[in-house]
Amino acid sequence: MRIAALIVAAGRGTRAASGQSSGGLGSSGLGAGPKQYAAIGGRTVLTRAIDAFARHPEITEIKVVIHADDGELYERATAGFGFGKLAPVAIGGPSRQASVLRGLEALADTAPDVVLIHDAARPFVSSKTISNVIAALRDRPAALAALPVTDTLKRTSGESVVTETVARAGLWRAQTPQGFQFGPIIAAHREAAKKNLDTFTDDAAIAEWAGLEVAVVEDSTGNIKITTAEDIELADRQMTSALEPRTGTGFDVHRFCEGDHVWLGGVKIPHTHKLEGHSDADVVLHALTDALLGAIGDGDIGQHFPPSDPKWKGAASRLFLEDAVRRVRETGGRIGNVDITVLAEAPRIGPHRPAMQNLIGEVLDLPPNRVGIKATTMECMGFVGRREGIAAMASAMVFVPADDAK
Numbered sequence: 001m002r003i004a005a006l007i008v009a010a011g012r013g014t015r016a017a018s019g020q021s022s023g024g025l026g027s028s029g030l031g032a033g034p035k036q037y038a039a040i041g042g043r044t045v046l047t048r049a050i051d052a053f054a055r056h057p058e059i060t061e062i063k064v065v066i067h068a069d070d071g072e073l074y075e076r077a078t079a080g081f082g083f084g085k086l087a088p089v090a091i092g093g094p095s096r097q098a099s100v101l102r103g104l105e106a107l108a109d110t111a112p113d114v115v116l117i118h119d120a121a122r123p124f125v126s127s128k129t130i131s132n133v134i135a136a137l138r139d140r141p142a143a144l145a146a147l148p149v150t151d152t153l154k155r156t157s158g159e160s161v162v163t164e165t166v167a168r169a170g171l172w173r174a175q176t177p178q179g180f181q182f183g184p185i186i187a188a189h190r191e192a193a194k195k196n197l198d199t200f201t202d203d204a205a206i207a208e209w210a211g212l213e214v215a216v217v218e219d220s221t222g223n224i225k226i227t228t229a230e231d232i233e234l235a236d237r238q239m240t241s242a243l244e245p246r247t248g249t250g251f252d253v254h255r256f257c258e259g260d261h262v263w264l265g266g267v268k269i270p271h272t273h274k275l276e277g278h279s280d281a282d283v284v285l286h287a288l289t290d291a292l293l294g295a296i297g298d299g300d301i302g303q304h305f306p307p308s309d310p311k312w313k314g315a316a317s318r319l320f321l322e323d324a325v326r327r328v329r330e331t332g333g334r335i336g337n338v339d340i341t342v343l344a345e346a347p348r349i350g351p352h353r354p355a356m357q358n359l360i361g362e363v364l365d366l367p368p369n370r371v372g373i374k375a376t377t378m379e380c381m382g383f384v385g386r387r388e389g390i391a392a393m394a395s396a397m398v399f400v401p402a403d404d405a406k
């Protein structure tokens, strides 16, 4: 059975726009634009929503609907993430209803059996809720996640004076995901559009209007919709306080051979020799890659990029570092700082420090003052002292969500 997730992310987030938080990731630009691109706990609202479906074993594909102006924001938000199920985006319309229909039409050519429609603005949907909505579709053509109303409800007149207390028994607050058999929901959406009925605020309402029976699945209270700037601030604060620090260390050494330059920290430095290696032999980036992998307990550089694989012959080590950063981000982690010591008699590292800090900072999304680069000679002792090669040590501080620590 093919189960697609359709994530609508084409809204403008006007209610969140005033005083919007950047979520603190500054230099990457994460946090700019509408609320779904705001960073909470180091990842955008949208990538968290995508990730929840990407990790779910029953979801086979994910289609995201974005605004025509948001291509760059979307690319930046999803860059480096291993979302293998992610299909090319669809472009949304002027209302949520229109955006959903465009997403459904984009799926129609290779129609899935079932579609789960979800707001990008709900980043904390749980795997359990996704499973429960899918399970409810075994008996019914439609099912939505919802919460029973727990507050007493009042109706007011135009002057904000209470006219009635509304009985809350049997009342639910609609959430997403809302799941449907694909054929009936696209037919219902098309019919509503044909009749110019364009004020539905969720898809279950369209299903109800079309006469489909809709099941309710009780959701968890954590599946909030980010609506205001305050929601973004609160969610960011909660995610950040729930992060747990981890450290990792890395070490690498390469011997000299004939040549006229070395690669160190991603910077090409003229020298009397070059460093021998399968890749570009950049000991600094190799040690740093291992430090990041170590911090999340995800093997080492040799495991992910075996020297026996001809694909990595002469490779720029930046690729290895980018892969380690992607792995850290996939755990929901953020990098706090890194620190590197180069052990070399020559060349001198000092003049190249700013370039290395900038390059590493760019890959790790860190300002230069969080990228320590230091160097020492070995006082003419040992293999480094005899100028037989260069070594590097690195350490990394990474913050990962406490959930991942369990």
Ligand SMILES: Nc1ccn([C@@H]2O[C@H](COP(=O)(O)OP(=O)(O)OP(=O)(O)O)[C@@H](O)[C@H]2O)c(=O)n1
Pocket: 008, 009, 010, 011, 012, 013, 014, 015, 016, 034, 036, 065, 092, 093, 094, 095, 096, 097, 099, 100, 118, 119, 120, 121, 122, 225, 226, 227
């Ligand atoms: N034209 C639209 C409007 C909304 N949405 C999406 O529908 C979800 C729920 O909408 P809402 O929370 O109301 O988001 P916005 O419309 O962006 O918010 P606002 O009303 O404050 O502008 C969001 O993921 C939003 O991106 C969409 O895809 N296309």
Ligand SMILES: C[C@](O)(CO)[C@H](O)COP(=O)(O)O
Pocket: 096, 119, 173, 174, 175, 176, 201, 202, 203, 225
């Ligand atoms: C679909 C929805 O999330 C159900 O609660 C909600 O209606 C969408 O948000 P909006 O503010 O109504 O557009």
